[in-house]
Amino acid sequence: MGAALALGERGRGRTAPNPNVGCVIVAEGRVVGRGWTQPGGRPHAEAMALAEAGDKSRGATVYTTLEPCAHVSVRGPACSDLLQLANVARVVIALGDPDPRTDGSGVARLRAAGIAVDVGPCAAEARSAMAGFLTRRALGRPHVTLKLAVSLDGATALGSGLSKWITGAAARAHAHLERARHEAILVGCGTIEADAPALDVRLAGLEPRAPRRIVLSQTASEGWERIATPHAIATLAGVDYLLVEGGATTAAAFLSADLVDRLLLYRAPIMVGGGRTLPDIGLTGLTDAHGRWHISDARTLGSDRLEVYERVRDSAVPAKVATGFAPGDGGKG
Amino acid sequence: MGAALALGERGRGRTAPNPNVGCVIVAEGRVVGRGWTQPGGRPHAEAMALAEAGDKSRGATVYTTLEPCAHVSVRGPACSDLLQLANVARVVIALGDPDPRTDGSGVARLRAAGIAVDVGPCAAEARSAMAGFLTRRALGRPHVTLKLAVSLDGATALGSGLSKWITGAAARAHAHLERARHEAILVGCGTIEADAPALDVRLAGLEPRAPRRIVLSQTASEGWERIATPHAIATLAGVDYLLVEGGATTAAAFLSADLVDRLLLYRAPIMVGGGRTLPDIGLTGLTDAHGRWHISDARTLGSDRLEVYERVRDSAVPAKVATGFAPGDGGKG
Numbered sequence: 001m002g003a004a005l006a007l008g009e010r011g012r013g014r015t016a017p018n019p020n021v022g023c024v025i026v027a028e029g030r031v032v033g034r035g036w037t038q039p040g041g042r043p044h045a046e047a048m049a050l051a052e053a054g055d056k057s058r059g060a061t062v063y064t065t066l067e068p069c070a071h072v073s074v075r076g077p078a079c080s081d082l083l084q085l086a087n088v089a090r091v092v093i094a095l096g097d098p099d100p101r102t103d104g105s106g107v108a109r110l111r112a113a114g115i116a117v118d119v120g121p122c123a124a125e126a127r128s129a130m131a132g133f134l135t136r137r138a139l140g141r142p143h144v145t146l147k148l149a150v151s152l153d154g155a156t157a158l159g160s161g162l163s164k165w166i167t168g169a170a171a172r173a174h175a176h177l178e179r180a181r182h183e184a185i186l187v188g189c190g191t192i193e194a195d196a197p198a199l200d201v202r203l204a205g206l207e208p209r210a211p212r213r214i215v216l217s218q219t220a221s222e223g224w225e226r227i228a229t230p231h232a233i234a235t236l237a238g239v240d241y242l243l244v245e246g247g248a249t250t251a252a253a254f255l256s257a258d259l260v261d262r263l264l265l266y267r268a269p270i271m272v273g274g275g276r277t278l279p280d281i282g283l284t285g286l287t288d289a290h291g292r293w294h295i296s297d298a299r300t301l302g303s304d305r306l307e308v309y310e311r312v313r314d315s316a317v318p319a320k321v322a323t324g325f326a327p328g329d330g331g332k333g
Numbered sequence: 334m335g336a337a338l339a340l341g342e343r344g345r346g347r348t349a350p351n352p353n354v355g356c357v358i359v360a361e362g363r364v365v366g367r368g369w370t371q372p373g374g375r376p377h378a379e380a381m382a383l384a385e386a387g388d389k390s391r392g393a394t395v396y397t398t399l400e401p402c403a404h405v406s407v408r409g410p411a412c413s414d415l416l417q418l419a420n421v422a423r424v425v426i427a428l429g430d431p432d433p434r435t436d437g438s439g440v441a442r443l444r445a446a447g448i449a450v451d452v453g454p455c456a457a458e459a460r461s462a463m464a465g466f467l468t469r470r471a472l473g474r475p476h477v478t479l480k481l482a483v484s485l486d487g488a489t490a491l492g493s494g495l496s497k498w499i500t501g502a503a504a505r506a507h508a509h510l511e512r513a514r515h516e517a518i519l520v521g522c523g524t525i526e527a528d529a530p531a532l533d534v535r536l537a538g539l540e541p542r543a544p545r546r547i548v549l550s551q552t553a554s555e556g557w558e559r560i561a562t563p564h565a566i567a568t569l570a571g572v573d574y575l576l577v578e579g580g581a582t583t584a585a586a587f588l589s590a591d592l593v594d595r596l597l598l599y600r601a602p603i604m605v606g607g608g609r610t611l612p613d614i615g616l617t618g619l620t621d622a623h624g625r626w627h628i629s630d631a632r633t634l635g636s637d638r639l640e641v642y643e644r645v646r647d648s649a650v651p652a653k654v655a656t657g658f659a660p661g662d663g664g665k666g
Contacts, residue, residue, distance in 0.1 A: 275611075
């Protein structure tokens with residue numbers, strides 16, 4: 001399942017409105033098929049893995065990160081039917097598909113066909129790996145990652161506004177890799193005026209992965225998609241993973257709206273003093289600040305340090321957006 | 334030598350103007366004596382270890398973190414003489430003593446007496462373990478540790494000034510342990526007015542280790558020692574380890590003067606926004622900010638994280654203070 005999750009990562013930021021699923025088929029102790037959801041959402045991971053496995057899928061075990069779909073689409077057959085036709089013996093599934101067209105009926109169809117089914121291994125990892133699809137399903141908006149590059153004292157720039165460079169080359173390269181894992185990047189209009197950022201992916205071989213560029217602004221900017229408020233991210237069709245890159249005002253707007261799910265904190269071992277820091281995010285007391293974030297990853301990048309925090313959400317009270325979300329294709333469509 | 338260094342830590346913050354040395358004596362594969370510099374600086378570590386070893390020191394190997402002293406003082410005999418009288422076979426020394434009364438002559442006396450001497454093992458660790466004594470020797474001022482408790486966005490308090498509590502109980506307990514490792518704690522007059530801090534050591538068994546309390550202020554405060562400028566720390570007799578506890582203005586004053594050797598950064602996984610952050614420290618560009626700090630330790634404390642940074646100093650250009658340092662007793666006096 002770890003291998004299937006790793007394959008699924010290849011589709012991250014490219015499969016909306018479909019989930020970035022990964023699939024591995026094992027026969028007689030050997031991997032005979034591997035698949036991941038392709039750009040745009042089709043073919044599905046299972047279809048790709050079955051095509052590679054061919055006749056070897058007979059009697060094989062299939063590991064897939066999400067429940068195989070149960071619905072036939074104009075874009076392709078249902079994966080639960082394909083698995084049955086391929087005469088696989090067993091299907092191991094990390095996570096059930098919340099899409100109402102599947103939601104348990106994928107498993108039911110497989111079992112009705114005499115295929116053994118296990119659900120649950122690596123469920124938490126799968127939830128994290130397909131956060132974009134699941135956030136869109138549960139909250140009606142993209143999964144939002146906020147990137148901040150800061151000094152030890154929290155400065156995102158000098159008092160003068162200069163921010164080139166807080167972090168070093170390795171941290172900046174990692175931030176470019178993160179861009180390639182998102183369908184869109186959003187910045188504030190202040191950042192456009194100050195830096196005119198290209199927001200491209202300057203990593204060899206990944207240049208074509210440059211995401212859509214969106215600005216949070218009251219007025220249009222040539223060559224940029226625009227939204228007027230953070231909550232309007234719900235209307236961004238085809239965006240399940242959104243990266244918010246700043247500046248500090250834009251970061252604060254998303255934090256105030258409680259629309260940040262994941263925080264990428266690139267930290268340089270420098271003290272700035274009197275620098276630009278995060279403005280008000282509507283906090284009324286320190287008690288409210290605690291318990292909202294937990295660290296999920298940390299690594300050294302040159303002399304800098306990356307910490308990844310995830311928003312702790314009480315699943316009973318999701319930060320559901322109130323504005324104009326149209327259901328669209330969704331699911332493993 | 335690791336054991337000797339650990340023993341030396343027991344004296345940290347209590348032995349000024351003497352270094353906090355540790356000593357272990359090994360005979361026939363067994364530890365027969367252990368010693369560390371006692372509060373106030375005497376007895377020395379070697380004298381204490383030799384007293385414990387008694388006759389067993391004959392032919393033994395002595396591990397000591399600093400070169401044994403070569404000068405007789407009214408407070409006790411020279412350790413190099415004591416070692417000779419005890420008929421030890423070998424002395425292993427981490428670091429030479431920069432005190433001009435010893436500075437190589439301790440080693441010379443031992444060798445002249447037919448004792449084998451090695452110098453150098455764990456020299457870097459010894460340098461760090463006796464930073465107070467060495468900083469006083471090299472720069473004429475105490476070794477300064479700055480403690481900051483911050484949110485992920487660098488806030489030391491809410492915009493309103495409220496700072497209870499940024500960090501949790503485990504981090505605060507660790508900060509109290511650090512107090513016990515310093516001869517004095519310094520805060521700004523704003524902190525006294527706002528919090529009236531006790532600056533005591535609220536850890537069971539360590540209450541008597543509460544350090545001297547010093548305020549950075551232009552005016553006297555009842556019950557507090559006072560200095561008017563950061564550079565005046567040089568005049569604090571009997572203080573080789575100084576802990577600066579804030580607030581942000583005081584922290585900035587010490588950073589501006591380049592008088593911070595070690596930074597204790599207690600970080601809570603919270604975002605504050607619009608909080609109090611470090612004011613100007615005289616930085617003119619981001620290039621100047623880089624290369625000044627390297628991380629030397631990091632650990633998790635409850636849900637918080639402690640990072641320790643050390644100032645990278647070009648030894649050719651020390652941040653020597655210019656004002657009134659009186660040499661005093663010094664050395665292993």
